[in-house]
Amino acid sequence: xxxxxxxxxxxxxxxxxxxxxxxxxxxxxxxxxxxxxxxxxxxxxxxxxxxxxxxxxxxxxxxxxxxxxxxxxxxxxxxxxxxxxxxxxxxxxxxxxxxxxxxxxxxxxxxxxxxxxxxxxxxxxxxxxxxxxxxxxxxxxxxxxxxxxxxxxxxxxxxxxxxxxxxxxxxxxxxxxxx
Amino acid sequence: xxxxxxxxxxxxxxxxxxxxxxxxxxxxxxxxxxxxxxxxxxxxxxxxxxxxxxxxxxxxxxxxxxxxxxxxxxxxxxxxxxxxxxxxxxxxxxxxxxxxxxxxxxxxxxxxxxxxxxxxxxxxxxxxxxxxxxxxxxxxxxxxxxxxxxxxxxxxxxxxxxxxxxxxxxxxxxxxxxxxxxxxxxxxxxxxxxxxxxxxxxxxxxxxxxxxxxxxxxxxxxxxxxxxxxxxxxxxx
Numbered sequence: 001x002x003x004x005x006x007x008x009x010x011x012x013x014x015x016x017x018x019x020x021x022x023x024x025x026x027x028x029x030x031x032x033x034x035x036x037x038x039x040x041x042x043x044x045x046x047x048x049x050x051x052x053x054x055x056x057x058x059x060x061x062x063x064x065x066x067x068x069x070x071x072x073x074x075x076x077x078x079x080x081x082x083x084x085x086x087x088x089x090x091x092x093x094x095x096x097x098x099x100x101x102x103x104x105x106x107x108x109x110x111x112x113x114x115x116x117x118x119x120x121x122x123x124x125x126x127x128x129x130x131x132x133x134x135x136x137x138x139x140x141x142x143x144x145x146x147x148x149x150x151x152x153x154x155x156x157x158x159x160x161x162x163x164x165x166x167x168x169x170x171x172x173x174x175x176x177x178x179x
Numbered sequence: 180x181x182x183x184x185x186x187x188x189x190x191x192x193x194x195x196x197x198x199x200x201x202x203x204x205x206x207x208x209x210x211x212x213x214x215x216x217x218x219x220x221x222x223x224x225x226x227x228x229x230x231x232x233x234x235x236x237x238x239x240x241x242x243x244x245x246x247x248x249x250x251x252x253x254x255x256x257x258x259x260x261x262x263x264x265x266x267x268x269x270x271x272x273x274x275x276x277x278x279x280x281x282x283x284x285x286x287x288x289x290x291x292x293x294x295x296x297x298x299x300x301x302x303x304x305x306x307x308x309x310x311x312x313x314x315x316x317x318x319x320x321x322x323x324x325x326x327x328x329x330x331x332x333x334x335x336x337x338x339x340x341x342x343x344x345x346x347x348x349x350x351x352x353x354x355x356x357x358x359x360x361x362x363x364x365x366x367x368x369x370x371x372x373x374x375x376x377x378x379x380x381x382x383x384x385x386x387x388x389x390x391x392x393x394x395x396x397x398x399x400x401x402x403x404x405x406x407x408x409x410x411x412x413x414x415x416x
Binding site: 007016022025031037038055062085120146174 | 188190194195198199201202203204205206207210214228231232233234235236237238240241242243244245246247250251253254258259314317352355387389391392404405406410
C-alpha cells in the first residue's frame with residue numbers, strides 16, 4: 001500500500017472507522033510484528049506487545065494529524081517505543097546480558113543500503129564515518145533495543161564510559177547528518 | 180570539531196537526551212521521565228521528532244513477519260468488546276450533556292457571535308442538530324449547529340486557527356458511506372453551509388462530521404486526503 005493510502009487509513013481510524021482499522025491492520029501488522037519480534041526476541045511477548053500497539057494506534061490515530069512524518073515511520077515508532085518500554089520494564093537478568101553479547105550483529109544489508117537513496121542513505125554514510133564498534137553500538141541500540149547497561153556489559157566498559165562514548169558518537173552523527 | 184568536548188567529559192544537553200530516547204538506551208525510570216516531557220515540552224518533542232526522522236531509514240532492517248490470526252480478534256475484543264456496540268464516549272450519549280452544551284452554545288452565541296451563530300426562535304423552536312468536533316492532540320475545536328428549517332449548517336471554530344497555507348474541509352460521514360464534502364471553512368468565526376436536500380437528509384442523529392486539512396481549495400480527489408483535525412457525532416436536541 002502507498003504511504004498516501006496508509007495516511008488515509010489512519011485518518012479514517014481517527015474517525016472511529018472500523019473497516020479502515022481492519023485494512024490498516026492487514027497492511028501494516030507484519031511490519032510491526034517484525035519490530036516486536038526483533039526487539040523483544042520472544043514470541044509470546046511480541047504477541048502481547050502487538051495487541052497493545054494496535055490498541056494504542058486506535059486511540060492515538062488523531063495524533064498522526066500533528067506528526068510531521070511518514071505514516072509507516074509513525075507506526076514503527078509507536079511499535080518500537082512500546083517494545084523498548086516493555087524491555088526496560090523487565091528485570092535485567094545476567095542471562096540476558098550474556099545473551100546480548102551473543103547477538104549476531106546485523107551488518108547493514110548491502111543490497112538494501114544500496115537501494116536507500118538520498119536522505120535515507122545519509123544515516124548509513126554518517127554511521128560509516130564513526131569507528132566501527134561505535135557505529136555498531138548505535139545500530140544495536142536502535143534495532144535490538146539494547147540498553148546502556150547491556151551495551152556496557154557487551155563492550156566490557158563502565159556504564160559512564162559507555163554513555164560518554166555513545167553521546168560523543170551521537171554528536172558526531174548529528175554534525176554529519178545536519179552539517 | 181570544537182563543539183565536541185574533550186574525551187573525558189560526558190557531553191550534556193537536551194538534544195542528546197532526545198537522541199538517547201529515540202535510540203532507546205535509557206533505563207526505565209529515565210525513559211518514563213523523558214516520555215512525560217515529550218507530552219508537555221513542545222521544543223523538546225521536536226528534537227525527538229528530528230532524531231527519529233534521522234533514524235527512520237534503519238527501519239528497513241525490521242523484517243516483516245506475519246502475526247498469528249487470533250491476534251486481530253483479541254485486539255477487536257479489547258477495543259470493541261464482543262457485542263456490536265458503538266465505540267464512543269459514554270458522555271456523548273447523554274441527553275443531559277447535549278442539552279447543557281446547547282445552552283452553552285446559546286450563551287456563546289450571545290456573548291461572542293451575536294446572532295451569527297444561532298437565530299433565536301421566533302415562534303416555535305425548529306428541530307436542531309448539534310455536534311462538537313475535536314480530536315486529541317489537535318488544537319482545533321469546533322461546533323456545528325444545523326437548522327432543519329433553513330437547511331443551514333453553521334460551523335464555528337471555538338479554538339485553534341485556520342492555517343494560512345491550507346484549507347480546512349468539512350465532511351459528512353453517514354454510516355459506512357464514503358465521506359461527502361460539504362465545503363471549506365472560510366471564517367474563523369462562523370461559516371454557514373447551505374445543504375442541498377439529499378445531503379441534509381443524511382444529517383441526523385449519529386452522523387459523523389469531520390474536518391480535515393487539505394491543500395488550498397480543498398481535497399483534489401473528492402475524498403479526505405489530509406489529517407483529520409476535528410471530528411464529532413451529530414446529536415438531536
